[in-house]
Amino acid sequence: KQAAYWTGKAAKNGLNEAELEYAIMLFKGRGVEKNQKQAFEYFKSSALKGNPVAQNRLARLYAYGIATEPNPVEAAKWHIIARNAGIADMKMDLFIAKLPEDMKQKAQTKIDELQGTNGLY
Numbered sequence: 001k002q003a004a005y006w007t008g009k010a011a012k013n014g015l016n017e018a019e020l021e022y023a024i025m026l027f028k029g030r031g032v033e034k035n036q037k038q039a040f041e042y043f044k045s046s047a048l049k050g051n052p053v054a055q056n057r058l059a060r061l062y063a064y065g066i067a068t069e070p071n072p073v074e075a076a077k078w079h080i081i082a083r084n085a086g087i088a089d090m091k092m093d094l095f096i097a098k099l100p101e102d103m104k105q106k107a108q109t110k111i112d113e114l115q116g117t118n119g120l121y
Contacts, residue, residue: 004031011042019046020054027067040067047078052085056092063095072099076107077114 004025010018023042026035040061046054055078061067063075076099079092096104 001031008032014045016046016049016051016054019043019049020051020057023054023057036067047081050085052082052087055079055085056082056087056089059089059092063092073103073106073110076104077110080107080111081114 004022007018007022007025011022019042023039023046025031026042027039028034040058043054043058043061047058059075059077059079059082062071062078064070072095075092076096079089079096083089083093096107099107
């Protein structure tokens with residue numbers, strides 16, 4: 001609980017690595033009360049700051065509609081970004097492979113937009 005407390009404080013102050021770790025704690029209910037919606041927000045914040053592990057976790061949440069509405073385009077976007085950063089996830093690769101081509105293209109367009117505004121690459 002003490003680790004969760006301090007990790008939470010660091011996450012609330014925007015420390016990227018702490019956001020990821022605190023999101024995992026919230027998602028699983030380790031040291032804190034389980035709160036997947038709040039975990040989603042921390043995963044998203046960390047992902048936007050360029051954390052590839054958070055990016056892939058966010059992709060899975062979008063893919064399976066956990067703590068958010070299912071969104072295959074967002075799932076593909078975040079997984080591709082994470083994969084480009086070196087994160088391997090065969091399950092998400094298969095998820096993307098099954099998407100229609102227009103959804104894959106929309107994901108790529110969103111990646112290009114994010115790249116221009118956020119400098120993830």
